[in-house]
Amino acid sequence: MKKTFLWTALFLLAAWRLNAQEYLFIIGTDTVMPEEFEYMYTKNLDLVQDPQQKDVDYYKDLFVRYKQQLADAKAKGLDKDWNFRAEYSKYRRDLAKKYLKDEEAVDRLVREAYERMQRDLDVSHIMILVPEDALPADTLKAWKKINKIYKKLRRGAGFEQMALQYSEDPSVKENKGHLGWINVFHTVYPFESAAYRTPKGHFSKPFRTRYGYHIVKVNDERPAVYRVQVAQIMLIKGKDPESARKRIRQIYEQLRKEPESFEELARKYSEDKMSAKRGGVLPPFGIREKIPAFEDQAMALKHKGDISEPFETPRAWHILKLLRKDPVPPFDKVKAELRRKVMNDERSRLAQDKVMQRIRRTYSVREPVSYRKALKFIDESFFQSRWKLPEDWMKQQDVILVINDDQKVYMKDFLSWLYRHQQRNPQAYKHRKQILDKLYKEFKDEKLKSYYENHLEDLYPDFARTSKEYYDGLLLFNYKSKEIWEKAINDTLGLEKFYKENADRYRQPTRYRVAIVETSDKKTARRIYKALKNGIDPKELYKLAGDKALVRVKVYDEAQAKPYIGKVRKQKKGDKYEISGVLDKIDAHVPPLKEIRGKVLSDYQKYLEQKLMDELQQKYPVRINRNVWNRIRSKYKK
Incomplete structure (x- = not known):
């Protein structure tokens, strides 16, 4: 009586709160609005093949069962379980990632990267070191120093001279400020941006990176070479560099007479053993993937088959042959790769900063x-x-x-x-x-x-829906695991009792084990025919057949076995003999539980689920707003 009164009071309270809203269901104390039901029903409707599952009345019953199970899961505190909360939190964090960056900004950065990919730039720079977290006084000191250099450059001072005199780049003594050819993602983003905004033959205004202040000069530019592939003949200088130089000249003279012999000569003379096996062929590479002297020679080759003159690197002499030069691929081919690089690069902060600006405004x-x-x-x-x-x-x-x-x-x-x-x-x-x-x-x-x-969830309805679907789905899975699946597996006494009470369900009718043997050997056919006539154990039959006959043993019910019962047949089919007959009879029986445990366990789980649903119907009664339901039903009922 108390329970009935309690539910009546709860229903009245819920109805009073919803007097200005058109609810669809009240399930226990939870309210379902029509929008939620329609969204769930129509979400994957086009993918459903079974007409019954498309029926809105059928789906309504499934939906109510789903909500009742969720209500019980929460009542039992499964939504407070640490493992559940940890798994859901991880999913939610992953889902939230796309809302923590501005997609339009990311798209702009990807497109910008592709546009920059079209040109290689040859650059030099002057750098004054100052850490990102430097004190204001140190930052100001570095700023004054770089501006002093900039003014001298404006008055006509030579860039290389200024680099040697003032640059704090540790490599300036070797390269005199010259960095060589670059393309997108080869330098930090502020440096790259300054370089691509500076015309050929000019230098930039001072700018800052995480390393310090820079001035960059663009010495040259060219249409970008995306990838180049060459074959090489390499001779190591070793202890006698002059001998290596003479030998490489001799090989080159031979190539001038017979260019087509490059592969043969590479196999014979090249001291790069890995590439020599392939006729000198090297894997494709892009700029800044080889030492500058090697890269410059490879990039200078214009046409397929062109052969370079011998050139020197610190350890060896080389001759190169151009195999192919790949231009920058179409945007769609590299878009995914560029996006990945953008998101792993410091420029992704720009997209994150856009979101941060929006958050501050919100x-x-x-x-x-x-x-x-x-x-x-x-x-x-x-x-x-x-x-x-x-x-x-x-x-x-x-x-x-x-x-x-x-x-x-x-x-x-x-x-x-x-x-x-x-x-x-x-x-x-x-x-x-x-x-x-x-x-x-x-x-x-x-x-x-x-x-x-x-x-x-308050800002993005699609996020709210997706995260709620995962939350409810994970909670339902944990609920069914605890209340049905694990209970069925662990309740051995209950399973055995269910098996005994439903034994007739698993009774198997009388069946026959039938042997069908094929052989092309006449003597083997006779022996097998005789064995089947006299009765033989299946294992012995396989031994008798050996490798001279193919034995198949099938289990048939009485109707299927009828042609074989009471007689052994021997037929000639082409160049083969087929012998068939009944090996033994399997009387009608109920198999022991261990033989059909999987089937019984599945049925027991279904039994537990139905029993649970009957309890939930009483525990979480359903109130339907008939006016709203009839409107939805007429909308989708065909």
Whole structure:
């Protein structure tokens, strides 16, 4: 009586709350709106082949059962299970990734990368080193230095001379600032962008990368070579470089007379053993994948079959033959690869920054108490990576940030975050205010981003639907595992009882084991015929047949076995004999449980599921809004 009254009260309460809404079902205390049912019903309707499963009445019953099971799963606390929450959280994080970058910005970056792929640039640069996290004074000092160089270049100073005199690139003494040919993704993004914006023969304004300040000069440009493939003949200099030089000249003179002999000569003389086996053929490569001297010679070859003059690299002498030069492929062919590279490159921050800008615009922010109060806790040890949280840090309950009038962030949260982001620069202590400002901005953005991630369902209906489908599906799987599948497997007594109570369901009728033997040997045919007439064990029959006959043993019911019962047949079919007869009779019986455990277990699971559903019908009664249901039914009923 109490239970009936309780459900009546709950129904009335739910109906009162929904008086302004057109609900479709109330299942227990859960309300289902028509939009949810229609979305679930129509989502994969085109893929369903079975007409019954397309029927809206049939689907309604499935849907109600589905919701009742979810309601019971939650009532039993399965949605609070640690493993469930961990697996769902991982899925949700993966699903959220595409909402943490601006797809339009990514597409622009991919297209930009493809456009830059069309040109190779030969560049030089001058660099003044300054770390990303440098103090303001050090940054200013480096900025003044690079600007001084820039002014001298503007007044006509030679780029190479300025590089040798001022550049802090460790390799400047060897390369005089010359970096060689580059293409997209060969340098950090700011450097690449500055280079591709600078006309041939000109130098850029100073710009910054994570390494420091640069000025880049574009010495030359050419249509890009995507991949080139060459064959080579290589002679190692070894202890007698002059001998190697003379020998390579002799090989070259022979090639001038017989260019087609390149493969033969490579096999015979090349000291690169791996490529020599293939006639000198090397795998295709792009720019900056070989040493410059080798790459320049390969790229200079224009036509298939062209052969270079002998040239020298630090360890060897080479002759190259051009096999093929591949231009940049069409956009559709490289789009996926470019997208992957963009997302793994620092330029992907631009797409993430776009999202961060949108997040800042979306949510209101209040800062009741200044975060700068944290300064009183910061001493020199913070800048030596040995700072410890104050003993009373957990008591620091000042609210320093309120997001969207919803989430409060406390001083203790900021202190904990600072502990994980200590600095390793003792000189920075005197600039602690500026550094704290910078760190707080990072902290604030992290909190905003976290709030955004946790509220994606409020902003994106497609995200809400997809994440809910996975949540419900995973919860239902865990529920069925616990209540049906695992219970059936572990309940050995229940399974045995079910087997005994339903024994007739598994009774097998009288059957016959029939042997059908084929052989082309007349003597073997006679022996097998005689054995079948006298009766023979199947194992003995296989031994008797040996490799002279093909034996097939089949189990037939009485109707199928009728032609074979009571007689052994021997027939000539072409050049072969076919002998057939009954080996033995299998009387009608119920197989032992161990022989049919799989079938019985499957039936037991179905039994448990039906029993469970009968209980859920009582436990979670269904109330249907008939007006809404009739409208939906008439919409989809054919």
